[in-house]
Amino acid sequence: MSRWIIGAKKDFKSGLWCALALMTLLTAGLSAAPLTILLDAGHGGKDPGAVHHGVYESRVNLAIVKEVGRRLQSYGYRVAYTRQSNIYLSPSQRASMAKLYQRALVVSVHCNGSRYSSSRGVETFTCNGYGSTSHTLATKIQKRLVKLGLFKNRGVKRGNFAVLRQHQHPSALVECGFLSNSYDRAKLKSSTYQKRIAEAITQGIRDTALKK
Numbered sequence: 001m002s003r004w005i006i007g008a009k010k011d012f013k014s015g016l017w018c019a020l021a022l023m024t025l026l027t028a029g030l031s032a033a034p035l036t037i038l039l040d041a042g043h044g045g046k047d048p049g050a051v052h053h054g055v056y057e058s059r060v061n062l063a064i065v066k067e068v069g070r071r072l073q074s075y076g077y078r079v080a081y082t083r084q085s086n087i088y089l090s091p092s093q094r095a096s097m098a099k100l101y102q103r104a105l106v107v108s109v110h111c112n113g114s115r116y117s118s119s120r121g122v123e124t125f126t127c128n129g130y131g132s133t134s135h136t137l138a139t140k141i142q143k144r145l146v147k148l149g150l151f152k153n154r155g156v157k158r159g160n161f162a163v164l165r166q167h168q169h170p171s172a173l174v175e176c177g178f179l180s181n182s183y184d185r186a187k188l189k190s191s192t193y194q195k196r197i198a199e200a201i202t203q204g205i206r207d208t209a210l211k212k
Contacts, residue, residue, distance in 0.1 A: 033102035036078045037205060040108035040163055041065040042173075045088025050113025052179040055189045057111045058086065063191070064176065065109050067198035068205075075206065080104075095166030105137060105209055106171035107201065108163045111188055112178040120181035121152030125159030125173040133170035133208070141174055141204030148200050150187055151177050170208075174201060 043049035049057030124142040128134040177184035
């Protein structure tokens with residue numbers, strides 16, 4: 001075997017090891033990216049969401065999200081918001097914000113509404129199936145909300161919402177109760193109960209993402 005061939009093989013092996021080392025460093029860098037909890041207060045601006053007896057869903061959503069954010073920050077989590085005031089954002093705009101982060105959990109907070117005033121309870125949606133981080137996140141949040149003993153358990157469900165599917169991160173959409181139901185509405189409009197709901201959502205997130 002000629003010296004040229006032997007040299008070429010050595011160069012190839014050296015180049016291969018360099019490439020593998022670079023890939024390892026890049027992978028390590030991605031995995032070490034800080035985890036961001038992106039909180040999405042549903043509706044806002046020209047879109048008030050469900051409105052019943054003077055209670056606006058968009059306002060309730062924002063109050064709960066801000067409280068969740070404060071609590072997560074107190075635990076040392078990195079928190080971001082799609083909105084922190086009464087502005088309108090399309091579902092696609094909300095999903096695009098999630099794409100700004102390498103590692104994130106996305107939690108969208110809503111209240112329900114129905115033409116049937118008897119409909120009540122909490123439910124949490126995911127667009128991914130059982131075993132996924134998204135399903136785990138939705139399940140943990142739902143479990144914490146039900147544990148409050150305030151709301152009927154409507155379970156974890158699949159939902160094809162843009163804020164859940166138009167990005168690559170684990171995500172869940174929480175429906176915190178029905179503004180169209182007098183019992184749920186009384187809880188949702190109360191700042192005291194908003195804080196209890198926020199605490200449940202916070203702990204559901206922490207149950208999923210203990211490592212910051």
